[in-house]
Amino acid sequence: MDNEREATRARGAARWWSIVLRDVHFWVPVAVLVGGLLVLSWIS
């Protein structure tokens, strides 16, 4: 029973991860973060 519950939870986690990675709202902050790190490396 516990194993089944764990398997369901793991499937759910894999599902929302794949939805996050296909969400444009995720990639905009990621791109800005990379840009910020580049500016920081130039300034420092």
Place this chain on the structure above:
Amino acid sequence: MACGITAGAWLGAAEAPTKLVTLGLSPVVISLSMVIGVFLARWTLPALIQGTSYVAADLREAPHLIVWAVLAGCLWAVANTLTIFAVRNVGLSIAFPLWNSNSLLGIIWGVLFFQELRGADWRRWVGVLGGALLMFGGATALALASAAQVASADATRGVAAALAAGVLWGTMYIPYRKAYLTGMSPLSFITFFTVGELGMMIILALTYSGGLSPLWAQLSGARHVLFWLLAGGFVWVVGDLFQQYAVKYAGITRGIPLSNTNQLWGLLWGVFVFDELRGSAHSVRMQVVGGSIVMAIGAGIIALSSVSRNEHVHWQKAAAREDERYGVDPEYTEARIAGENPDPTVRRRSWVDWLIVLIATGTIVGFALMARAPEISVRGQVAAVLLTATLALLVLVGGALWRTTRFN
């Protein structure tokens, strides 16, 4: 709206410790120390106010928001480090308004991604866009003032750092709005947000300090002032919490410009407590004060363009889209957006909560015992007046927020 104004006061006060950079501390060490204070506060306040069981219940409903919270924390850490470089190169009173251009970007993301301002009448559009243009004009005046006050190479880097911080913070509101459209409590969001913050900050500190040993040596050398930086981080979290509630209940387009009144508080701290503009030309002073006032007026106009009923309908559509995409229970979202708690049984404090509070308090007291007053010129009476006003806002607005939302 009151949360936004209180956020402004506390976020403004939190920037004062970054002035310690003039004592020769590395910006990365300052940022790391602030983030440690932030981390302690972001775990302590939720544990004290709602209990960790409440946070766990939120995550069971929307586990994907952990990713958004961690991502937002990473953006915050990089932005905060950039602001310290900016303060070092162009000063607090000039850098502050420049990074506050984040509200312009926040408005763009709010309109593009979350249907904010959809269904608003022309007066609200004019209010928000006109206010945004005023803020841009004020920021430009301040950038010109910075070029007149410091060496050109430093000014360019300082202005670039402040503007880049603005872009990072403006984009950080995407994860914020994402979480609050789903109904998550700000207290739950910040608990995971700070994991991203601390993780990213440790990576930056190790990279820019040249490894663990040099970083440790710098931290040990700075142990007498670390308490002030931790305290700055703690104060920042209080301001940020109010900002998060402002975003949740008033949206990005209103909540963020209001929080950005921290620019005025930053100006008060910079000019009257730290005497930053001493010795500068009259024209430069006028540019700084004028630019700041124009930016504040812009923020005020935006804030007065209150959210209409039509806009709320569009917000609900955006929330429904998020629920459908991530499989969140619509009843949970509806209750939480209304400031209600669908399951009051989860709000119980356990020994875990008290342990978190005990460890955080012990850490802060430990650093306080090692602390020495920073060797920097400060006008104590003005600082006391500003602190009193900031605390009064906390008590009044915090009480009102508790009565209306129970901090949901």
